[in-house]
Amino acid sequence: MRIAQVCPRFxxxxxxxxxxxxxxxxxxAKHFDVDVLTTDPSGRYLKVEKIDGFTVKRFKSxxxxxxxxxxxxMYRFLKKHSLDYDIVHAHxxxxxxALFASLTKSKNKLIFTPHYHGKGxxxxxxxxxxxxxxxxxxxxxxxxxxxxxxxxxxxxxxxNFNIDSSKIFVIPNGVNLDEFKSVENxxxxxxxxxxxxxxxxRIEKYKGLDYVVKxxxxxxxxxMLEIVGTGSYKSKIVKLARNFGVINRIRFYRDLSRDExxxxxxxxxxxxxxxxxxxxxxxxxxxxxxxxxxxVANTSALSEWIDNENVFGIDYPIxxxxxxxxxxxxxxxxxxxxxxxxxxxxxxxxxxxxMQLMEK
Numbered sequence: 431m432r433i434a435q436v437c438p439r440f441x442x443x444x445x446x447x448x449x450x451x452x453x454x455x456x457x458x459a460k461h462f463d464v465d466v467l468t469t470d471p472s473g474r475y476l477k478v479e480k481i482d483g484f485t486v487k488r489f490k491s492x493x494x495x496x497x498x499x500x501x502x503x504m505y506r507f508l509k510k511h512s513l514d515y516d517i518v519h520a521h522x523x524x525x526x527x528a529l530f531a532s533l534t535k536s537k538n539k540l541i542f543t544p545h546y547h548g549k550g551x552x553x554x555x556x557x558x559x560x561x562x563x564x565x566x567x568x569x570x571x572x573x574x575x576x577x578x579x580x581x582x583x584x585x586x587x588x589x590n591f592n593i594d595s596s597k598i599f600v601i602p603n604g605v606n607l608d609e610f611k612s613v614e615n616x617x618x619x620x621x622x623x624x625x626x627x628x629x630x631x632r633i634e635k636y637k638g639l640d641y642v643v644k645x646x647x648x649x650x651x652x653x654m655l656e657i658v659g660t661g662s663y664k665s666k667i668v669k670l671a672r673n674f675g676v677i678n679r680i681r682f683y684r685d686l687s688r689d690e691x692x693x694x695x696x697x698x699x700x701x702x703x704x705x706x707x708x709x710x711x712x713x714x715x716x717x718x719x720x721x722x723x724x725x726v727a728n729t730s731a732l733s734e735w736i737d738n739e740n741v742f743g744i745d746y747p748i749x750x751x752x753x754x755x756x757x758x759x760x761x762x763x764x765x766x767x768x769x770x771x772x773x774x775x776x777x778x779x780x781x782x783x784x785m786q787l788m789e790k
Contacts, residue, residue: 638704
């Protein structure tokens with residue numbers, strides 16, 4: 431069976447969708463012929479390469495402010511080759527590649543994992559989000575199955591799109607538990623005099639990273655902020671950090687290997703994700719697998735993580751003084767008894783959806 435995974439961005443770019451597609455693709459490739467079809471607006475990466483048993487094909491695209499990922503080359507490729515694949519599995523409602531996958535669907539099966547949170551990531555993008563809904567609805571209509579990564583996402587989709595609930599499956603993201611076996615050894619190497627606040631993901635306004643920068647000003651001098659990722663809001667974060675006099679307490683990282691990223695998770699004292707919109711929150715799962723406690727915004731699917739033992743919530747509007755106290759308190763917590771699913775079991779569930787559709 432030939433499978434195409436269609437997504438706007440892919441490894442080595444960092445993000446929840448990117449990690450999701452990478453982890454399922456390398457496991458599916460043990461059983462099926464898998465291609466990842468993605469875009470590369472930067473032109474920095476190889477157009478075609480083999481990674482972990484599957485093939486990555488990258489198409490040039492237009493992506494203003496790291497959004498939309500409009501690629502005529504990808505559309506033309508799908509129009510010509512969609513039927514070469516038994517299953518086309520499209521990801522991310524919030525960019526054009528999934529729409530292209532639906533517009534070019536033939537007699538093959540279309541799976542859609544929307545990673546949907548219902549909003550654009552800026553004022554302008556939110557305005558465009560509303561008319562795009564007319565086109566976006568077509569993806570749901572054309573899809574033979576829709577895989578949501580949380581119950582929050584499922585309920586939001588049922589609310590916003592008139593689709594048959596019987597074709598929706600809820601399969602969460604997972605973690606590769608084997609990657610986290612050495613976290614205890616890594617933690618023992620940590621400098622105990624330094625407290626590390628970690629942020630992992632795209633640097634966009636809706637992610638709430640600016641609140642963490644503001645809180646840093648009122649935290650003790652031994653608290654440092656490590657930011658892993660890139661995005662259109664980075665220049666604003668740098669400017670804000672300079673204005674608040676904390677730029678020398680912030681370190682930026684990008685293009686980290688998995689081992690390097692896991693080391694960041696393991697050495698952090700607390701992961702903070704104050705995003706207003708998340709369909710799941712994969713970085714929370716990976717932080718917990720690293721035995722690192724988390725602070726999340728009490729919003730969207732992030733609310734499903736809050737247990738007030740390992741993951742703590744804070745409401746919007748964010749109160750900086752409360753955030754400061756929470757960071758100090760949570761950074762002293764030892765994570766225990768965390769249950770996150772391994773990608774192996776997640777991929778088995780996805781394979782079952784594939785096989786059900788192929789039997790119809």
